[in-house]
Amino acid sequence: MAVMYLVCKPPNKSHRRRRSLTQAEMNANRSIRKSESGLSSEISGQPYSVSVLKEGYCTAESDGTFRADGTISLITGPQTILVDTGGPWDRDFLVAKLKEKGLTPENVATVVGTHGHSDHVGNLGLFPNAKIIVGCDISVGDRYLPNQLAEGEPYPIDDFVSVIPTPGHMGRDVSVLVKGTSEGTVLVAGDLFERCHDEDSWKELSENPQIQESNRQMALQIADVIIPGHGPLFRVHRE
16 A cells, blocks of 8 residues: 655645545554554664664653653664764764674665754764765755655655654654564654553654644554653554
């Protein structure tokens, strides 16, 4: 089944609503459940494997502030793809985790920032030679590449990995869809999902809850495992 994605209206551009979920798909949502149990942070696959280098978190402090950092994920296979880089405070941690995988920042071909918050894109400067995808902008050095993410179309990296538009948390969020892993299809979702059971909190952080809810439901239909922005990865059960 081909899937199109709901997008927020881009500024100063005409907007066409692409494909929304059918009524049958919306009905199917009633039999979906999510669970964190039984999943490793290292998911093997062919041709791509997915590793969670750092599990994101968000915790409230007694003084009314909160501490947060975004999940950092590494996709390895024909290409090496990093999804979110954590905050600037993660710089040394990220370099060390890449080294554990036998990699340096120069080995990373593509870096995807799911959205522009500092705890997700704080270390883009480590990767000056990579293709950089942040929201709907795709660049190599100072050269920006055409794409249709803002119009609701996916950006394929190859036959197994694609960047898909999943706005709502912010105006131009994206997620990364990886097919062919040992756990099925994995969606590295940024803050489309804060964590597995985030129903009590995600709307407070959303710029467009209606669009985000539609994209959350779409994600639950196409992914077997979701890596959220601020908690452990979780499995999607469609029953």
